Amino acid sequence: MLVLVLNSGSSSVKYQVIDTQAERPLVVGGVERIGSGGAILTQHRIGDGMQIKETGELVDHVDAIGAVLALVEDPERGALVALSELAAVGHRVVHGGEAFTESVRIDAAVVEGIRDCIELAPLHNPHNLAGIRAARDRLPEIPHVAVFDTAFHSTLPPKAFHYALPYSLYRRHRIRRYGFHGTSHRHVARRIGRLLGGPVEELRAISLHLGNGASACALQGGHSVETTMGFTPLEGLVMGTRSGDVDPAVILHVMAREEIPVADANSLLNKHSGLLGLSGISGDMRDLLEEEGRGNERAELALSVYVHRIRKAIGAYAAVLGGVDAVAFTGGIGENAPSIRKRCLEDLGFLGIDVDSAANDRLAGEGEEGTFHRGSTALLVVASGEELMIALEAERVLGAIPDSGAGVSAG
């Protein structure tokens, strides 16, 4: 089945046309700078490596998706498929709240439901919706499917998703932990099954998505039972520019002492913290590893806090799961930084974790996948596959195959 996968941001649209049988994209592309005069459309065709870059004026998502579709169906430069061959459009939607525990086919009620979640994700859901609206306008005959970042974590038990705050806040403002990166963790769960080749019903696994954002997820039989992100993607691990866990009293104290308003405190935590804030150098792992190599103490400090936080999550999730059978890394850092993986896993022999250094070092490139353990606990690198997962989810929702979801039937 051919699925067009769309990820619509505030001024960008990323897309792929994916063949779900072959589990690979035909084209990968995106539009940036929508609405600012010089919009840029780029596309990479996998088959022959053809690269395209165009600039032009695209005032909104309607324009942008129009341009994407025109390029995709272009007989020479496109995906070499007709739009009529697309069986579905899969849309990434950041927040599904408690209403959406599964991917769903989009209709008016679903649009309304996504709109209802804007309050929970004011920076994302409106743009996801703009993309949905534009794509449905242009491709009304094709089924559209919404795949939510939060849905995979709908299996979190109440003891994991509640904050110890007045219960009325949960009722009144839906304050609870939702978790994010769900599509990525779902993909990891599925790939663990494939790569290890055994049954996953009893498998206790920890998925570590380490990219610009970072989160850990405890997987029991392929289902999420705990994750580090919470009400927003700010909770949990140290990220590029996000703080992760902080004593909430710190924020109140800093706001009072520095006389900063809510919006600026938000910016402080989301854009000026994490690796960037702590190192004062960069939020980019590559820069920090390089600086650390030169003996920069702040880079070393930032990385040590980053790694320490991940190790705490591994320990905690081993307890949550009652043991651990597999630890999987994905995301830009998870896939490309063997030295970080190694540090996260050092001296964890008591969990059956033992790194095969040579195998670990070999797993360091785009799309590389494999295992690198010597101990009883499997250690894996999984190539990022959120877009593929969205396509597979679209296929599953449309009933083409019964279950490609949480990896329960895999292997």
Added chain:
Amino acid sequence: MPHAPRREIQRAGVVGAGTSGRGVARAMAAAGIEVVLVERTEGSLERAVLLLRESMDRDIARWAMTESERDAVWSRIMGTVDPAKLNDVEFVVEAVPEDFKEKVAVLQALSEVIPDEAPFLLNTSTLSVTALAESLPERRRPSVIGLHFLHPVTRIPLVELVRGRESGEDAEAIARNLASRLGKQVMEVAEYPGYVTSRLTLALINEAVNLLSEGVATRDVVDHAMKLRLSASHGPLALADEIGLDSVHRALESLWRELGLPQFRPAPLLRRMVNEGWLGEKTGRGFYNYDESGRRSPAELDFTSPTLEELLDPGAGPDASDAD
């Protein structure tokens, strides 16, 4: 209720690059709108550009924005002294000083260059939108509406919307669309000098200055008391410094003239400070002192010392002849 246009706002003009004009331009650019910022002279434009840059750098240091956000804002603001550059904007926010004659002159000049259908959003708090609209030819009047931004524009999530007698639906739709794009709540108020926020704020500031000159309390007592009383981030004197004492003074005079209420008669000390060129944050000296980056100098809070000596040179009391 008029319908908002389907397409998002792309390109708008701001006329006047003073404190509020800069604030509006920056807020719009941050929301992704291309802004043509018009100032009268090259010199004042240059200064405005510098101040805009400084205010953003200050915000980066205060974690309120990132360098790439600043660069994005920067890339969307085109400063010019040529009003003809407004020939393709969707609307113009007027932000020239709060002076009737000055605003009329600007409106008349602009109506020659900007597209006929493009509304004028008047950023005024004390002048009559209807009277300003009447300075324009009849066909142009429906496109005039009041949209009062509060200083600092990037921080205060509120605008006052004021319909003049002839303000039309298209103008209102654009004004509401802009407000929502900038994340501002729209408070609709009747056309009456000072509306809600300026009338209450100016009365508070003016009385705070009077208290100070009457020796009832020190600057820090006045500000802290009212901060605590109103659960506010600023006391009235710090707020006056932030707005600019010249703007406060001008607005007070306008309300005093329009409403004739005694609470708006500018406090003599305020007038004195304006005459001295102590205009608040922007000159580094007002009720407080400010360092080069606009931060309040970290002097120990003082709840005891006499006040006038602290504010004015020894012996230089308020000029009695100023008291109307």
